[in-house]
Amino acid sequence: MINPLISNLKSHDTLTLHEEKVLSRLFTRDKRVLVDEDIVLQGSRPPFSTLLLEGISARYRVMEDGSRQITAINIAGDFVDLHAFMVKTMDHGIVALTPCHIAFADHSDLKILTEQEPHLTRLFWLTTVIDAAIHREWIVAMGRRTKKAHLAHLVCELFLRLQVVGLTIGRSFSLPLSQVELADVLGLSVVHLNKTLQGLRKDGVLTWADRTVEIFDWDRLLEIAEFDATYLNLAVEPR
Amino acid sequence: MINPLISNLKSHDTLTLHEEKVLSRLFTRDKRVLVDEDIVLQGSRPPFSTLLLEGISARYRVMEDGSRQITAINIAGDFVDLHAFMVKTMDHGIVALTPCHIAFADHSDLKILTEQEPHLTRLFWLTTVIDAAIHREWIVAMGRRTKKAHLAHLVCELFLRLQVVGLTIGRSFSLPLSQVELADVLGLSVVHLNKTLQGLRKDGVLTWADRTVEIFDWDRLLEIAEFDATYLNLAVEPR
DNA sequence: CGCAGTGTTGAAGCATATCAACTTGGGTGG
DNA sequence: CCACCCAAGTTGATATGCTTCAACACTGCG
Numbered sequence: 046m047i048n049p050l051i052s053n054l055k056s057h058d059t060l061t062l063h064e065e066k067v068l069s070r071l072f073t074r075d076k077r078v079l080v081d082e083d084i085v086l087q088g089s090r091p092p093f094s095t096l097l098l099e100g101i102s103a104r105y106r107v108m109e110d111g112s113r114q115i116t117a118i119n120i121a122g123d124f125v126d127l128h129a130f131m132v133k134t135m136d137h138g139i140v141a142l143t144p145c146h147i148a149f150a151d152h153s154d155l156k157i158l159t160e161q162e163p164h165l166t167r168l169f170w171l172t173t174v175i176d177a178a179i180h181r182e183w184i185v186a187m188g189r190r191t192k193k194a195h196l197a198h199l200v201c202e203l204f205l206r207l208q209v210v211g212l213t214i215g216r217s218f219s220l221p222l223s224q225v226e227l228a229d230v231l232g233l234s235v236v237h238l239n240k241t242l243q244g245l246r247k248d249g250v251l252t253w254a255d256r257t258v259e260i261f262d263w264d265r266l267l268e269i270a271e272f273d274a275t276y277l278n279l280a281v282e283p284r
Numbered sequence: 285m286i287n288p289l290i291s292n293l294k295s296h297d298t299l300t301l302h303e304e305k306v307l308s309r310l311f312t313r314d315k316r317v318l319v320d321e322d323i324v325l326q327g328s329r330p331p332f333s334t335l336l337l338e339g340i341s342a343r344y345r346v347m348e349d350g351s352r353q354i355t356a357i358n359i360a361g362d363f364v365d366l367h368a369f370m371v372k373t374m375d376h377g378i379v380a381l382t383p384c385h386i387a388f389a390d391h392s393d394l395k396i397l398t399e400q401e402p403h404l405t406r407l408f409w410l411t412t413v414i415d416a417a418i419h420r421e422w423i424v425a426m427g428r429r430t431k432k433a434h435l436a437h438l439v440c441e442l443f444l445r446l447q448v449v450g451l452t453i454g455r456s457f458s459l460p461l462s463q464v465e466l467a468d469v470l471g472l473s474v475v476h477l478n479k480t481l482q483g484l485r486k487d488g489v490l491t492w493a494d495r496t497v498e499i500f501d502w503d504r505l506l507e508i509a510e511f512d513a514t515y516l517n518l519a520v521e522p523r
Numbered sequence: 524c525g526c527a528g529t530g531t532t533g534a535a536g537c538a539t540a541t542c543a544a545c546t547t548g549g550g551t552g553g
Numbered sequence: 554c555c556a557c558c559c560a561a562g563t564t565g566a567t568a569t570g571c572t573t574c575a576a577c578a579c580t581g582c583g
Contacts, residue, residue, distance in 0.1 A: 106424050114428040116420040131410040136515040160402045170409050171370040180419035181355040185345050187426040188353040188471025232427025234540050276375040473572050
């Protein structure tokens with residue numbers, strides 16, 4: 046069941062069989078949620094954390110004027126609110142952007158894990174630290190990249206992250222988000238997002254139709270995005 | 285020497301005397317750095333992590349066109365590159381924005397700590413998770429707040445964080461950054477940052493002169509910023 | 524004294540938001 | 554089964570926000 050988590054962790058370090066067993070025992074319940082359903086409510090204090098087994102979810106914040114900003118995109122294998130184990134109360138909500146299959150790990154069990162499995166603890170810690178690195182990359186993109194470069198950067202990032210969990214086919218991957226949702230990721234209006242997308246299409250580097258992104262010119266995409274993958278920490282090394 | 289770190293951690297949870305002792309033994313060397321000197325170089329793989337004892341530093345990224353984006357501001361008590369313990373290679377540089385006094389903890393000692401001190405490990409983990417929460421708040425500010433609200437939000441955040449380590453006096457605090465640096469935080473041009481600042485001054489909510497911010501109308505500032513402090517996790521509770 | 528860094532101002536141009544209208548496709552109820 | 558409707562994507566026009574460029578004032582410092 047928790048294979049995507051294991052793929053995710055194995056992209057950073059090796060796991061012992063014992064550790065894989067501990068992981069599989071950690072998730073006691075699972076659940077399916079519908080599109081647009083909240084996985085975690087802003088302000089709540091859940092006594093468990095949520096692993097995304099299948100689907101795409103987003104961490105988001107709604108402003109007083111009703112506008113929304115998405116601060117993270119989660120894919121299969123992401124421990125979407127592991128940080129709630131430390132932080133207790135959720136400062137953001139998490140919503141299912143597609144139908145999702147999720148599993149839960151109780152914070153009490155996670156606490157025991159931190160006392161008995163230091164290596165797994167460090168790997169869990171690592172995943173939250175990589176989340177932070179992705180946040181920083183988004184800050185850079187929002188502050189100092191053109192909108193076209195920002196969008197290109199997002200596509201690069203999603204491609205590599207999806208590749209780790211085996212969700213890419215050649216140079217394409219499924220991205221079943223609406224343009225409204227993408228605009229909420231980039232902090233743009235829908236109208237402008239649409240025109241930015243058309244810019245990339247006209248350049249011939251990618252298409253995005255039928256909820257599927259196809260990359261025609263990966264090198265050019267990297268160049269437009271000024272993309273450097275080190276922040277994703279895809280090297281396997283002892284942690 | 286490491287008092288600001290202890291103040292910082294104690295704003296989230298209680299520490300035992302033993303833990304305080306472990307902490308003070310963790311930092312074996314210290315150093316002073318000059319303004320504009322790099323504390324950590326982008327791309328480096330330091331075998332230690334750095335605690336900021338005094339001064340202000342910033343995590344930053346320089347783009348190909350020479351523009352710069354600051355992704356985090358560190359103050360006394362911040363473990364500025366603790367995440368490098370997990371992540372190994374630095375995806376950003378860290379620069380001293382004022383003269384800084386720093387101390388070092390070897391990653392080998394941190395590894396031992398994760399095997400022997402699960403509670404301290406969770407607290408260290410917590411500080412990196414709060415860093416991520418701050419990053420998310422910045423993403424929201426960049427994407428969906430007006431520039432005036434963004435600046436106001438930053439002032440609120442810095443005030444509360446500085447208060448924890450005793451660096452505020454009444455409703456004012458020292459902020460010895462240039463407008464160029466502030467612009468690199470907000471992802472703005474200097475010219476527009478200047479005008480945004482004047483907007484807040486004209487509203488009578490704050491002044492910023494002689495490298496010191498003075499807040500006249502805290503409630504109004506909160507309102508302009510749409511500020512909610514939960515992401516800073518300033519409540520003391522068991523972690 | 525002159526020079527460099529910092530803050531400030533105004534003008535012109537580009538980027539992005541907002542508003543409004545139209546298209547398309549799939550799903551649904553009459 | 555068809556007509557309709559609604560969500561999603563697209564387009565153009567206008568308004569606003571932000572950048573860039575250029576100039577100038579002020580300060581501390583060699």
